[in-house]
Amino acid sequence: MSTTTIAPLRRGSNSLNEYHTNAVAFDGIVGSTGTSQMEEIVTQTDEGYANPNGDGGRSKVSFMTWRMCSAVHVVRVHWIPCLLAVGVLFFTGVEEYMLQMIPPSSEPFDIGFVATRSLYRLLASSPDLNTVLAALNTVFVGMQTTYIVWTWLMEGRPRATISACFMFTCRGILGYSTQLPLPQDFLGSGVDFPVGNVSFFLFYSGHVAGSTIASLDMRRMKRLRLALLFDILNVLQSIRLLGTRGQYTIDLAVGVGAGVLFDSLAGKYEEMMSKRHNVGNGFSLISTR
Incomplete structure (x- = not known):
């Protein structure tokens, strides 16, 4: 199997082109091994994670890099944390604000x-x-x-x-x-x-x-x-x-x-x-x- 070297991402005007070049090269490697379609590439530089927008700088706001396919991936693969998040919203919105606690004179309620x-x-x-x-x-x-x-x-x-x-x-x-x-x-x-x-x-x-x-x-x-x-x-x-x-x-x-x-x-x-x-x-x- 041939080996392809992926060049590191550099700052400058050609950063976006290098990002796509690396993505294509890595996709070829993944495809040659029979692995499913590559979903996301994160290239790390000496400053942190490269910004795919082409400025070569560090992306400081995580949610700005989110995409619809990323959301679908999270729901499909990480469904347990998603259910827990729904539980947080439910119990915060329903129990914390709507549930009436039992009076002090009553026996504790236990389901x-x-x-x-x-x-x-x-x-x-x-x-x-x-x-x-x-x-x-x-x-x-x-x-x-x-x-x-x-x-x-x-x-x-x-x-x-x-x-x-x-x-x-x-x-x-x-x-x-x-x-x-x-x-x-x-x-x-x-x-x-x-x-x-x-x-x-x-x-x-x-x-x-x-x-x-x-x-x-x-x-x-x-x-x-x-x-x-x-x-x-x-x-x-x-x-x-x-x-x-x-x-x-x-x-x-x-x-x-x-x-x-x-x-x-x-x-x-x-x-x-x-x-x-x-x-x-x-x-x-x-x-x-």
Whole structure:
């Protein structure tokens, strides 16, 4: 395959001609490799990005370079950010200006509570079933805790343990800083975690965050079936927590985000400490030297 050299763009009266020459040359290269039609060429100079208008200077206003084909490309390829942008406009225009907040004397409104009304009525009328589900949920909490500690003690991988420490410490700080009222119709159980119907922080859900941390570690280790099992159990425990009014929907949603966030922070901590001590990928909380 022949090689074509694209000359750099220079300032001067011939800048526009050189821009088109480069575009044609690059299009020939792309076409020879079987790649689809070239959509856009950006030529970088020592001053920044060249202005295709021919002045050779730096284009300081980004939207002045936009074209209709660029907009179509964005919508077709980057449809997720486009949907998010529509969501921003909707919630800003509708909820911020039109939604009436509930009065201070009322119970908090939670859409998850509305969706699980039938489950709540079932558990309220069947205390034994509520106790069984609470016990199973406590077993699941024990499973995720065992896995997180196991990865450190038995496999020598402390990332999940560090992540859990970060997560529960931050949860304690936030839970103490803003203490949300426990729903008046909460269906407690003596075998639920924390065991004994003791007080606990609502924001955010440690149940969900811990499960997310364990699942993320399983995926890193290619334990995909176990990760899928934990994800399913995490969904089921979320439904039960809503059904018993033990957590608000926002607690569960932020719990997922907290698990992802603190897993990422733990990874950055491992990377930082590995570089500082020049241990490569063999990071460990306990020195074996």
